[in-house]
Amino acid sequence: MTVTTSSDANGNVSAATARATERAAENAEASQPQPVTFAKALNTALADALEASDDVVLFGEDIGTLGGVFRITDGLTDRFGEHRCFDTPLAESGIAGMAAGMAMNGMRPVVEMQFDAFAYPALEQIFSHIAKMHNRTRGALKMPIVIRIPYAGGIGGVEHHCDSSESYYAHTPGLKVYAPATVADAYRMLREAIDSDDPVVFFEPKKLYWSKDRFDLDALRAEYDGGAPASRSEGKAVIAREGTDATLVAYGPSVSTAMAAAEAAAEEGRSIEVVDLRTIVPLDDATVAASVRKTGRAVVVAETPGFASVASELVARIQERCFHSLAAPVLRVTGFDVPFPAPKLEEFFLPSVDRILDTVDELQWEA
Amino acid sequence: MGTPPIGAEAREEERAAYLDETARKFGISVEDYLLPTDGSIRILDETGAIRPVAEQGTAPGHEYPLPEGDDLLAAYEALVVGRRVNDQNSALVRQGRMAVYPSSHGQEACQVAAALCLGEDDWMFPTYRDSVAVMTKGIDPVETMTLFRGDWHGGYDPKKYKVGIQSTPLTTQLLHGVGVAHAAKLRGEDTVVLAMCGDGATSEGDFHEALNFAAVFKLPVIFFVQNNQYAISVPLAHQTAAPSLAHKAVGYGMAGERVDGNDLVALLAVLRRAVRLARDGHGPLLVEAHTYRMQAHTNADDATRYRQDAEVQEWMAKDPVTRMRAYLQSESVLDDAAEARISEAAEAMATRLRDGMNEDVAPDPEDLFRFVFTEPTTQLNEQRARLVDELARDAATDTEATR
Numbered sequence: 070m071t072v073t074t075s076s077d078a079n080g081n082v083s084a085a086t087a088r089a090t091e092r093a094a095e096n097a098e099a100s101q102p103q104p105v106t107f108a109k110a111l112n113t114a115l116a117d118a119l120e121a122s123d124d125v126v127l128f129g130e131d132i133g134t135l136g137g138v139f140r141i142t143d144g145l146t147d148r149f150g151e152h153r154c155f156d157t158p159l160a161e162s163g164i165a166g167m168a169a170g171m172a173m174n175g176m177r178p179v180v181e182m183q184f185d186a187f188a189y190p191a192l193e194q195i196f197s198h199i200a201k202m203h204n205r206t207r208g209a210l211k212m213p214i215v216i217r218i219p220y221a222g223g224i225g226g227v228e229h230h231c232d233s234s235e236s237y238y239a240h241t242p243g244l245k246v247y248a249p250a251t252v253a254d255a256y257r258m259l260r261e262a263i264d265s266d267d268p269v270v271f272f273e274p275k276k277l278y279w280s281k282d283r284f285d286l287d288a289l290r291a292e293y294d295g296g297a298p299a300s301r302s303e304g305k306a307v308i309a310r311e312g313t314d315a316t317l318v319a320y321g322p323s324v325s326t327a328m329a330a331a332e333a334a335a336e337e338g339r340s341i342e343v344v345d346l347r348t349i350v351p352l353d354d355a356t357v358a359a360s361v362r363k364t365g366r367a368v369v370v371a372e373t374p375g376f377a378s379v380a381s382e383l384v385a386r387i388q389e390r391c392f393h394s395l396a397a398p399v400l401r402v403t404g405f406d407v408p409f410p411a412p413k414l415e416e417f418f419l420p421s422v423d424r425i426l427d428t429v430d431e432l433q434w435e436a
Numbered sequence: 437m438g439t440p441p442i443g444a445e446a447r448e449e450e451r452a453a454y455l456d457e458t459a460r461k462f463g464i465s466v467e468d469y470l471l472p473t474d475g476s477i478r479i480l481d482e483t484g485a486i487r488p489v490a491e492q493g494t495a496p497g498h499e500y501p502l503p504e505g506d507d508l509l510a511a512y513e514a515l516v517v518g519r520r521v522n523d524q525n526s527a528l529v530r531q532g533r534m535a536v537y538p539s540s541h542g543q544e545a546c547q548v549a550a551a552l553c554l555g556e557d558d559w560m561f562p563t564y565r566d567s568v569a570v571m572t573k574g575i576d577p578v579e580t581m582t583l584f585r586g587d588w589h590g591g592y593d594p595k596k597y598k599v600g601i602q603s604t605p606l607t608t609q610l611l612h613g614v615g616v617a618h619a620a621k622l623r624g625e626d627t628v629v630l631a632m633c634g635d636g637a638t639s640e641g642d643f644h645e646a647l648n649f650a651a652v653f654k655l656p657v658i659f660f661v662q663n664n665q666y667a668i669s670v671p672l673a674h675q676t677a678a679p680s681l682a683h684k685a686v687g688y689g690m691a692g693e694r695v696d697g698n699d700l701v702a703l704l705a706v707l708r709r710a711v712r713l714a715r716d717g718h719g720p721l722l723v724e725a726h727t728y729r730m731q732a733h734t735n736a737d738d739a740t741r742y743r744q745d746a747e748v749q750e751w752m753a754k755d756p757v758t759r760m761r762a763y764l765q766s767e768s769v770l771d772d773a774a775e776a777r778i779s780e781a782a783e784a785m786a787t788r789l790r791d792g793m794n795e796d797v798a799p800d801p802e803d804l805f806r807f808v809f810t811e812p813t814t815q816l817n818e819q820r821a822r823l824v825d826e827l828a829r830d831a832a833t834d835t836e837a838t839r
């Protein structure tokens with residue numbers, strides 16, 4: 070699997086790493102399919118889902134004529150009509166609440182929250198109804214809703230546009246939380262989220278929207294001919310890079326940073342494994358634990374402020390499952406416990422390659 | 437699929453045309469169509485006599501024909517049963533058989549009308565206070581009371597009955613009603629949705645969002661507000677400075693109407709017209725019913741801390757049940773035999789509630805994990821196994837102890 074380095078907004082990838090990646094890309098150029106952006110993969114997934122089922126409807130703010138502020142729904146209103154992809158009044162609770170009602174009445178709504186922090190007005194509907202309806206009705210009502218959230222930092226966004234809000238949702242029983250990190254997963258996991266009968270909060274790392282990857286998108290799409298393919302992403306972490314000395318556990322926007330750190334560490338002679346969780350809920354404890362038992366050392370990487378977060382949960386679970394295999398305490402590289410900073414300060418906040426490497430250095434190697 | 441019209445101007449024309457068309461249907465101006473009439477629509481006076489038509493609160497374009505006698509007898513039966521349900525449930529709470537019961541005593545006319553105005557495929561979105569409406573729509577009383585007995589957060593299948601689970605987070609359910617109506621409209625079905633809330637709840641943000649969404653998407657939703665004067669302890673004057681709650685409709689481009697919430701005849705007339713309009717594509721509408729919460733907010737509340745007994749006494753005289761009984765007797769629709777039959781039906785309902793609530797249904801602790809997702813996650817299965825193991829060990833210890 071290739072992970073692009075568009076995530077190097079932090080400017081922390083060493084020049085050597087960048088050159089190596091470039092060279093590899095050039096060599097591969099001739100034989101590989103055209104590059105696909107993360108945004109295009111999402112757009113294609115939405116179009117294919119609209120095509121596959123009349124029950125799928127898209128709505129949100131500016132997603133119709135404009136195609137969304139990130140253009141993820143570009144062209145869908147034109148192609149499928151306003152009854153399938155439309156703008157709502159500016160009211161996030163209204164969007165989520167209407168989605169719940171539509172789901173009660175047989176639809177599969179896919180809603181867009183314009184930015185991470187603008188989803189907060191919808192939290193009551195999401196927490197009190199979308200997450201609980203299936204349980205409340207003992208399974209009589211399913212909530213096949215996807216709440217797409219462009220999220221996290223790395224784009225120099227101003228306040229309210231860069232929050233890593235996944236911990237709130239992951240903490241809420243009844244919600245599935247997806248966080249794709251690669252272009253192929255963007256397609257695969259969005260299709261899977263739309264097919265899911267459970268509500269899915271779908272985190273799209275903004276800094277990856279324009280990242281590219283070379284793979285045969287049409288071949289991937291063809292896997293969906295005649296229904297969802299048997300292979301699932303939900304609850305199935307992948308080993309994004311194999312290694313033997315330590316494990317970096319990451320998801321969404323942090324995977325590319327972790328990959329760059331692993332690459333840099335390799336140059337220093339350290340073999341780092343990178344686990345891409347893909348879905349935070351459900352969590353693939355088994356893959357994470359197997360990796361950490363193998364390497365004996367682990368660092369969790371996430372942009373979210375670390376206190377009481379997905380990162381803390383991961384550390385606790387690794388400790389519970391891998392205690393006797395651990396050569397060092399499990400550490401974390403997360404955002405600081407501060408409000409997401411202004412653009413000029415975000416590089417100090419975001420987990421960087423250097424900070425990850427420094428933390429890996431702290432894993433008691435000398436012994 | 438054709439490209440939708442682009443730009444503000446094209447959309448503006450579409451918007452104006454919609455209201456014009458509806459107002460034209462009644463031969464009145466858009467303003468007169470949207471605004472409620474000067475007073476509440478009230479057909480029966482407090483003694484149960486028909487008021488002169490000129491005093492019924494109607495206005496041109498806001499006319500309400502008198503509902504039929506047989507129909508009213510059935511409604512009266514539901515009213516009497518509803519009153520019995522309220523009083524039986526309050527008694528069951530006092531006896532410790534139910535965790536809580538927000539009674540609609542005094543509001544039964546609203547409860548009954550909300551259910552009876554709807555067709556079989558229409559949906560209702562009730563609140564915690566609307567148990568009588570839920571039962572009147574045909575849901576088994578014991579299934580309805582499951583929530584209040586404390587067995588589970590909901591006791592019936594909303595899809596089967598087309599009734600949402602009685603909602604506690606204020607006005608959140610209105611948006612679910614909007615969503616159900618929107619889905620139906622997209623599929624070309626003529627479903628109508630009646631979404632309910634209280635007076636205090638109209639201050640919530642979701643009230644605004646729901647009304648606005650319904651109006652913008654032109655959905656067949658009737659927002660039915662039972663203004664019972666209080667939100668727990670807080671009187672309506674603390675919630676709004678609007679001339680009435682029905683007036684709120686006009687800001688959304690929606691018609692509003694006020695109705696005497698203790699006059700079942702007027703309620704049926706107003707709500708049925710609203711349902712008809714909504715079904716014919718003229719929705720949404722807002723109906724405010726003026727009524728009174730005769731008892732405390734719930735059994736846990738002490739209403740003497742915030743209101744005078746004299747006020748309660750005043751409303752006693754406006755009781756919806758006695759008023760309806762007097763009217764139907766004067767019309768010779770209700771005779772002693774019918775009254776006896778109806779009392780029996782009410783008693784049968786009370787017995788059913790007592791039997792149901794006195795039955796101890798042991799909860800299954802494993803249910804905790806069954807419905808969180810469509811399939812339990814690995815983590816939930818681990819937690820379930822742990823609980824099962826813990827229970828098995830407890831059971832073993834108990835057996836040991838009794839040996």
Ligand SMILES: Cc1ncc(C[n+]2csc(CCOP(=O)(O)OP(=O)(O)O)c2C)c(N)n1
Nearest residue numbers: 565604605606634635636637664666667668
């Ligand atoms: C969002 C939310 N906030 C607060 C409450 C607590 N609460 C329950 S009922 C109630 C009063 C509601 O009054 P009203 O809307 O007039 O309805 P009524 O109880 O009079 O039928 C309050 C504040 C709640 N259920 N939901």
Ligand SMILES: [Mg+2]
Nearest residue numbers: 634635666667
């Ligand atoms: Mg009230």
